Amino acid sequence: MTSDAAPRPLPLPDSPELVSLISEAETRAVYRVLYEAGETPLTMAEVRERVAVLTGKANLQLDRRLRSLRTYFRVPAERNPGRPQRFTYALRGWQPDADQRTARKSIRASDRALTFHTYGNRCAACGRTPKDDHVKLVIDHKVPLELGGTNDPENLQPLCEEDNHAKQALFADHEENSEALRNSLGLPDVHLRIGELLKAMAGQDVPRELIALVAREENHGDPTKRLRELRALGWKIRNSKRKEGRRSLSFYRLERSEPWPPGGPKSAIAALERARKRARRMKVEEAERSAGTAEEGV
Ligand SMILES: [Zn+2]
Incomplete structure (x- = not known):
């Protein structure tokens, strides 16, 4: 059943390798639960229960955590013959393209430094700094790697952890x-x-x-x-x-919506803008003319 599993060993829970891939501690707790269950598949309720024991938190948006894990790991929803009415989950190995993803995730140290410098060591979203506001800044990809973004400095920005999590949550919600x-x-x-x-x-x-x-x-x-x-x-x-x-x-x-104008939206918008300016100018001229006529009448 696992003959197609990647030979690369899975990282240990909370190992530096895992931390470098999964920044959120709660998501790593889900990983630990699945890792420790090994080949034994768990229902969502069982995962939830065990994660709650580890983190002390009962409601952890498990769907979203699972989706984050699936960036790197295979965690398929499976029908278990013993409990056909429920889906079960087990950690089945790395994703086939995980190598590429982990390689692409690494940003050169000099680009990291340059990004912090360019933004004056501030969060690009809220402007807070480690020095004045005691926030921790992380490097964010403006266009996420999953959507074709790159590690080029132009695609990097510092975000505080709070804004970074909000952004991750946003993309998870819109997967x-x-x-x-x-x-x-x-x-x-x-x-x-x-x-x-x-x-x-x-x-x-x-x-x-x-x-x-x-x-x-x-x-x-x-x-x-x-x-x-x-x-x-x-x-x-x-x-x-x-x-x-x-x-x-x-x-x-x-x-x-309207169909796109034949010459493209840019020129259509420019034409509208010109027409608007012309109309405004004519209105001004007309007002001046009628003011002139009124004076003549005096
Ligand atoms: Zn921020």
């Missing part, structure tokens, strides 16, 4: 949209990238962070402006906001 994200990221124009993502995720609340990610603009760009430009092309995009702890989250939901 079913990774295909849409990958496709959008490959498009040549910022409006196409945002618009096609909204279309692929139509009917869902798309977090602003995902829009900013596919926008791929320098200095965070201005997704709000791009969305305004799409609206000018006739798109209906509804914005909503929610508070979550100290974060205020912003979402966009596509309600109606």
Whole structure:
């Protein structure tokens, strides 16, 4: 049954190798539980129970933790003949492409240093620093490796652990949209990238962070402006906001899209902008003219 298992041995729980792959302690606790169970498959309830003993936490978003583990390890959901009504889980080895993934994960020390320096040792999301705010900074890939991002310095930024976890959680929540994200990221124009993502995720609340990610603009760009430009092309995009702890989250939901203009969105938006300016100028001229006529009448 395990004849296709990779010969590479699995890392020990909490070994430096595992820590370098899985930064979240709770996810490593799930790994430990599965590792220690060995060939004995566990139900989700059993995993939950054992993880709770290890971490003292009862509710750990196990689905998300499992998805993180599956970046590197095979943890298939299996039907167990002894308990056919339930799925069971066991650690079945490395993912076939884990070697590539672990290699790609390593960032050169000089690029790491350069990234901290470029951002003035601040979290790129909240601006907090280790010195003043006692946060720990980690290196984040702006476009995640899983979505085709690279280890190039332009794709790196420091994030505090809190923002890094929030970002990981965001992508875990949107794993079913990774295909849409990958496709959008490959498009040549910022409006196409945002618009096609909204279309692929139509009917869902798309977090602003995902829009900013596919926008791929320098200095965070201005997704709000791009969305305004799409609206000018006739798109209906509804914005909503929610508070979550100290974060205020912003979402966009596509309600109606328009076909892309034949010459591409950029030139259509530029033409609209020119028409708007011309109309404004004419209005000013007309006001001046009627003011002039009024004076003549005096
Ligand atoms: Zn931060």
